Amino acid sequence: MSKVTVVGAGNVGATVANVLAHRDIVKEIVLLDIQGNMAKGKALDTWQQAPIDHYSTYLRGTDNYAETAGSDIVVITAGVPRKPGMSRDDLISTNAKIVNSVTRSILEHSKSPIIIVVSNPLDVMTYAAFKTAGLPATKVFGMAGILDTARYRAFLAEALQVSPKDIQAVLMGGHGDTMVPLPRYTTVAGIPVTELIDEARLSAIVERTKSGGGELVNLMGTSAWYAPGAAAAQMVEAIVKDENRIFPCCVNLSGQYGLHDTFVGIPVKLGKAGITEMIELKLNADEMKLLHDSSVAVKSVMDVYDGMGL
Ligand SMILES: NC(=O)c1ccc[n+]([C@@H]2O[C@H](COP(=O)([O-])OP(=O)(O)OC[C@H]3O[C@@H](n4cnc5c(N)ncnc54)[C@H](O)[C@@H]3O)[C@@H](O)[C@H]2O)c1
Numbered sequence: 098m099s100k101v102t103v104v105g106a107g108n109v110g111a112t113v114a115n116v117l118a119h120r121d122i123v124k125e126i127v128l129l130d131i132q133g134n135m136a137k138g139k140a141l142d143t144w145q146q147a148p149i150d151h152y153s154t155y156l157r158g159t160d161n162y163a164e165t166a167g168s169d170i171v172v173i174t175a176g177v178p179r180k181p182g183m184s185r186d187d188l189i190s191t192n193a194k195i196v197n198s199v200t201r202s203i204l205e206h207s208k209s210p211i212i213i214v215v216s217n218p219l220d221v222m223t224y225a226a227f228k229t230a231g232l233p234a235t236k237v238f239g240m241a242g243i244l245d246t247a248r249y250r251a252f253l254a255e256a257l258q259v260s261p262k263d264i265q266a267v268l269m270g271g272h273g274d275t276m277v278p279l280p281r282y283t284t285v286a287g288i289p290v291t292e293l294i295d296e297a298r299l300s301a302i303v304e305r306t307k308s309g310g311g312e313l314v315n316l317m318g319t320s321a322w323y324a325p326g327a328a329a330a331q332m333v334e335a336i337v338k339d340e341n342r343i344f345p346c347c348v349n350l351s352g353q354y355g356l357h358d359t360f361v362g363i364p365v366k367l368g369k370a371g372i373t374e375m376i377e378l379k380l381n382a383d384e385m386k387l388l389h390d391s392s393v394a395v396k397s398v399m400d401v402y403d404g405m406g407l
């Protein structure tokens with residue numbers, strides 16, 4: 098795996114490229130944006146960081162899809178971010194058209210890349226890219242769960258006064274208010290979190306996690322990019338290094354968890370072929386209901402997308 102294209106050289110896309118370059122695991126990163134000079138400038142800036150931070154990954158920016166030819170992995174971050182007062186779903190009319198046209202243009206030059214979708218509304222944009230690309234579900238999936246889980250883990254680390262490195266957690270469902278953090282699958286250095294924190298504090302953290310994206314939008318007037326960019330880069334790394342790491346990713350479900358034809362986050366293994374396994378946890382009835390409710394919420398926005406007739 099040597100060539101990665103990141104479409105959208107805005108806040109998230111440029112961060113994905115920068116973080117990934119620092120990993121020094123791919124030969125080349127192409128940063129593509131309709132604002133070609135901005136893409137060229139950010140790629141050049143990150144390339145000029147290479148001698149300082151010691152990596153060999155070459156970066157170039159462009160607005161020309163011909164330069165993405167032969168990409169092994171494509172990360173789609175193109176699209177508008179939300180502003181205070183908006184939901185992610187409010188972005189659908191603009192971003193669905195962008196994600197569709199980006200996916201089509203990518204496939205004109207790369208036959209069968211792995212596509213990681215980041216643009217919002219995430220679950221439905223993953224559906225859009227999947228439908229447009231016509232590639233297997235193992236090759237088209239979305240980034241959200243790593244970010245949502247990271248927020249949950251960061252809040253817990255702060256509350257418990259422990260290193261975030263020691264917190265492991267699983268979070269499922271859509272990337273929105275209906276996401277499903279799972280305290281039963283949360284541990285701190287192997288200790289069940291429920292032994293370390295009382296129920297009220299834990300549920301406050303779960304609620305803060307659910308609105309974690311909105312908290313940042315309210316602070317900055319636009320949405321987050323450092324943790325989102327690092328999360329997408331981590332997915333690329335697992336694929337490039339064929340690690341089979343387990344991450345929550347947004348995937349097309351075809352019967353798993355009793356769900357069909359929907360796109361929500363579940364734990365999967367990521368390796369060289371993309372999704373190498375979908376993991377089915379033994380959820381209890383309450384957890385399963387939350388996951389199904391989340392899928393219903395996502396499906397209603399998938400219907401909006403279908404109604405757009407793109
Ligand atoms: N999945 C997640 O967890 C997550 C996290 C953060 C942001 N996001 C989403 O990622 C998207 C990008 O966020 P951002 O903060 O980087 O926004 P941004 O405005 O900084 O960057 C978006 C870039 O997309 C480019 N663009 C627009 N149309 C394009 C097209 N047709 N082809 C190529 N490039 C195009 C713009 O020129 C811009 O540079 C938003 O939709 C945001 O909601 C998702």
Ligand SMILES: O=C(O)C[C@H](O)C(=O)O
Pocket residue numbers: 178179185217244272309310311313314320321325
């Ligand atoms: O909240 C947003 O709009 C961006 C992203 O989905 C996030 O969770 O940071």
